[in-house]
C-alpha cells in the first residue's frame with residue numbers, strides 16, 4: 001500500500017474532471033519539513049509557530065525566530081509557505097506569557113487577541129518574518145480573526161515593523177501575501193467583508209467546528225457531537241468559499257478533517273482550492289482526489305447542506 005501511494009508522488013493533484021487541488025503540509029517543527037517534501041507537499045499550508053515559544057522560560061528572540069523562518073523558507077525552495085503568527089492561549093498554554101487562568105480559555109485571551117494586546121512581542125515575530133521573507137515565498141497568516149478591525153490592527157503593526165526595518169536598512173520582500181484563518185463563525189459569516197482585506201483564507205475546521213457547534217474540542221464527554229458534516233459547519237464553509245472566490249482569493253482548509261478520506265470529497269465539492277494536511281497523509285489524500293469527479297462531489301455536497 002505504501003508502494004502504491006508512492007507511485008502518486010509525481011502525479012499532479014487533480015480530480016478526474018481536471019479540477020486542480022493544491023496539496024500542502026501542516027507542520028509545527030522545522031524537522032517536519034523534510035517529511036513534507038518527501039511526500040510531495042506543494043507548499044506549507046500551516047506552519048504553527050506556537051511550538052517555537054513552548055518548553056522554554058522566555059520568548060524566542062527576533063534572531064532566533066528569523067533563523068527558523070529563514071530555514072523553513074529555504075528548505076521549501078520558493079514553494080508557498082504560510083506561517084501563522086502566534087496562536088497562544090486556548091489549549092496552547094505558554095506559562096511565561098502569564099495569561100491569567102480563565103473560565104473559558106477558548107473564548108478568552110487567545111491568538112490574535114493576545115498578540116494585539118502584546119504588541120512588542122507580536123512585532124518581534126513580524127520583524128523576524130519580514131526579514132526571512134527574502135529567502136522564499138512567505139505568506140503571513142493571522143489566527144482566530146473575528147472582525148475586520150483585528151485585521152486592520154494587525155496589518156498596521158506589520159506596517160510599523162516594515163518602517164522600522166526600512167529605517168535600519170534591513171531588506172524584506174515587498175509582496176508578502178497576508179491571509180487569515182477562518183475558524184470562528186463570525187469570520188465565516190462576514191467573509192465577504194474580510195475577503196476584501198486579505199489575500200487568502202485558510203479554514204481552521206478544528207476551531208470552526210468547536211465554535212459553531214459549541215463543543216469544547218478537548219472535552220471527551222461531548223466529542224460525540226463533534227460532527228464535521230453538520231450542515232451548519234458545511235454552510236459556513238460554503239459561504240466562505242463563495243465569498244473568497246467572488247473577491248478573487250483562494251481558500252484552503254488546514255484543520256484535521258482535511259485529511260479525513262470521507263470528508264475530503266465534501267470539501268472539494270464545496271469548492272476549496274487547497275488542502276493542508278499532516279505530511280504522512282498527503283499521498284492518501286492525493287489518491288482520493290485522483291479518484292473523484294468534482295462535479296459529482298458538488299452535487300453530493302449540495303445535498304449534505306440540508307441533511308442531518
Ligand code: PEP
Nearest residue numbers: 183204205206207254255
Ligand atoms: C484549526 O483550528 O483548525 C487549526 C488548524 O488551528 P489549531 O488546530 O492550531 O487551533
Ligand code: MG
Nearest residue numbers: 183204206207
Ligand atoms: Mg485553530
